[in-house]
Amino acid sequence: MSLFRPQVQQMEGYTPGEQPQESGWVKLNTNENAYPPSPRVLEAVQQTLSGRLNIYPDPLATEFRKAAAELFDVDPDWILPGNGSDEVLTILMRTFVDAGELVSAPYPSYTLYETLAEIQGARFQKIQLNPDWSWPDAAQSQIGESKILFVPNPNAPSGNRWSDEQLLSLIPARGVLVLDEAYGDFCDQPHRGELLKSEQGEKLIVTRTLSKSYSLAGIRFGFAVAHPDLISGMRKVKDSYNCNTLSLAAATAALKDQEWMQENTEKIRTTRRYLVEQLRKLGFEAVDSQTNFVWCTHADKQHERRYQELKQRKILVRYMKFSLTEGTLDGLRITVGTDAEIQHVLDALQEIG
Template identity: 50%
Template sequence: MAISSSQQNSLSLVRQEIAAIAGYIPGEQPQDAGWTKLNTNENPYSPSGNVSKAIAVACEGRTLAKYPDPFANQFRKQAADVLGVRPDMILCGNGSDDLLTILVRCYVGVGDAMRVPTPSYILYQTLADIQGVLCDKVAFTDEWLLPESFTAPNASTGEPVRLVVVPNPNSPSGTLLAPEHLLDLAEQLPCPLVVDEAYGDFSESNCLELVEKSDRIIVTRSMSKSYALAGIRFGFAVAQPAVIEQLAKVKDSYNCDAIAIAAATAAIADQDWLRKNQGSIRTTRARLATQLRQFGFSVVDSQANFVWCTHSKYSHKEIYESLRERSILIRFMSYSGWGDGLRITVGTDAEIDVLLGALDTIMREKK
């Protein structure tokens, strides 16, 4: 379709930083039935039964006719009790992506640089682009560790970076950096260190205790993965109160709706459900990794609800496409200078059986 002169004039008014980028490209979300969906790291189980009850209560009376609590204090109090922190150390957001946006807004100005490891969450680059800042990506080592150069000034500006974000566990690898290593990193950096713990509830350790030790460390968490609430969008950050006070200045006015607040509060209160879910995911994760290795894949030991695997003989893109033809979705991911591979969400045992059965057929066809 041809673009009219009026449309061209309108497009010319868009900020150059926005016009030049593609934006964040999410994983496939098919709306029709019949798919085995293992591509976007959603929890394969329904959330705590208390969630639907809380949502029903939130829909009663005039709750939805009124603006929600702008600071989601109901959730802050419950989460503080569960996590062993104070309520004023928590800031809530419309998913942890909202918190990441707030952090970039707060700390990084136009022309400044932020730093992230690569391969990691591709949204970091998008957030930097939107803000008009440099996203300085430093490659992990072959062992998925941070190199010594990670604390160096930005090569382009010669200036220290203004914000560092480290996903822990990392995606796509599922690997975990030790909390003591990240505390040491924070002490070497001239800026805040954000530890993105979107998958933290599936790992053996986390960095919440580090927040008490350093006002440079901010931990972000998601309710989408471990609490099975990807559909409502709710996340939170944990930091020292003075840091939370500054972050709150740049959040949207009412960034968490009443239904999301009620659902998230009920979910985090049900720690028995969480422990059962963690056990199921970890058990299935181990079985999936074992079976993939029997098919000849190299599988990185994961601390998340997914596994990252590569195959030395066969095309990852072809494996992905062959599975898609069978209505099975996994994530084919390619990174400049790093190569490509397959990220597979840990589903139910039945879903993993479907995947493994299809892989068995595909591998036999390739021999």
């Protein structure tokens, strides 16, 4: 007899990208930002250290919510802070989805959605995207009874972005649409929650992370933006003290230094264009990415070999493989690092052939 819930007993568990703890790697596998966070973040943490770590953080995250609310031009009760946007996704699942209910997501996409649905005991349905990453015509009818449809906006691992009309057409009749905007700041035209203010906005939840555009994967901070009616339910599920004093200070300072974030994302956009262009010259098909990574495939299908040979050169990229209704799709997802890192991986790819 297992003591675990049957779901937990059966499941594999999510496997995060490799995180080598020793130095010397060119790490282009988990979409971290190659540039450091704002110096104001470090100052804010320093200042907090001289304060009182022996007392609990502000359970209302007042300062952080104020800063995030300003950025999205909403009231602070539209904001829910999380210990990484992964925690926000967990909170969403526990707020909206009962065991046996349906959760959907496009496919290929972020694989954590399925893991979280499994843990919750929900049914999970993949909506297979067309080969050009567009939605199938029958998308809306497939979404059907979903309590949550998770849609990365822009998508991962492809990096493409769908139109606002497309996204709004996907809102489930009896559930909510979660736009996972982990990479939203990297778009050529970054979005700022405009869809939340549309007529259908009351059934929309936007999630954001500070891991990517703000260069703060190490502090684990994300947040949700949604109508206060939705946030109020999520707040009941969230741990009172889910964000710590240091990460709250860091996140607030990061949001307040928009200039720093925008300079870095602009650099990344420039490097991204170069990477896409060069990958195509090397014979790859590469998606016009709106994120800080590029998805590429090669007609010769030797993606896994290239991944391995790059790894031997201490360059980590992400090799991904997806089972489709017919056959499989595999390819390489390369994080847009610094110019030097990208030149390094391009030179290596040329060498490897």
